Amino acid sequence: MRCLVPSVTRWSSEYHAIVKLIRLSDDQLNDICDRLSVSKLHPQEITFLKEYTTILQPLCYSIDLLQGEKNCFFGFIVPTIISLKAKLAEKMTQTQFSSQILAAVIKAIDTRFEKVFSSHEARVAASTIPKFRLWWLADVEREEMKRQMIQEASLINSAGPSVGAHSTTANASKGPDLLEDDDSFFTFETAVTTSTTVEEEVHRYLQDSEKSLVSLKMYPTVKALFIKYNTTLPSIAPVERLFSQGGLVFTLHRNRMTDKHFEMSLLLRYNRLYLTVD
Structure with missing residues (x-):
């Protein structure tokens, strides 16, 4: 042994x-x-x-x-x-x-x-992982966390249409004839409908029993929240392993590599398990 x-x-x-x-x-x-x-x-x-x-x-x-x-x-x-x-x-x-x-x-x-x-970020990050959702919280805290998720999801959802709003404004500047009617300008009801849709999506996500990350495809707004708050690494260990891999690449016999060549070699070595060959 x-x-x-x-x-x-x-x-x-x-x-x-x-x-x-x-x-x-x-x-x-x-x-x-x-x-x-x-x-x-x-x-x-x-x-x-x-x-x-x-x-x-x-x-x-x-x-x-x-x-x-x-x-x-x-x-x-x-x-x-x-x-x-x-x-x-x-x-x-x-x-x-x-x-x-x-x-x-x-x-x-x-x-x-x-x-x-x-930490608000850490709590939202945990809530957007299907493995956990709100099960890790005490009963008295779940409603408040659900409200925060709906609020965060609404903010993310509203960021998308805002880009389209700039496009509509630009078209409107070309002349009033480009507007279909007055109702297309006033979108208050649309905003309320979007908020309700987001709320329903969060409710459906929290009631779902599926624990795999693949299930997030059914909840695009929650998936966007997951990506936003779960990008940060929980530990520096993966970064330290990357430095260790760098030491195996940048040896005495390969010390004249350019920065670009070194980066490419390191990423190829580190991500070799994810590479596919046609």
């Missing part, structure tokens, strides 16, 4: 290393200690390490999830943290040695993500 080496820049690496060792039997652990000429683990130490991996498994899962590059968006942060706090609180009564560790983790989460919990 190859042991994992913990890294100071990734807390989860230490967790995974301990998990791999704890999966060994007591006889295997004792045999390893004998071969390495180190003191054998005390039964209480083994019990502590097993408890450590059990209670912190949700935290490790959350970190790995938010550092992922596939199917992870800005809207994942708030639901993930809320679910993480609930799971850690459940384990508080199951601990023998680690209650202080759990308390410290929960306090750190509240301190670190206090602004994110109240």
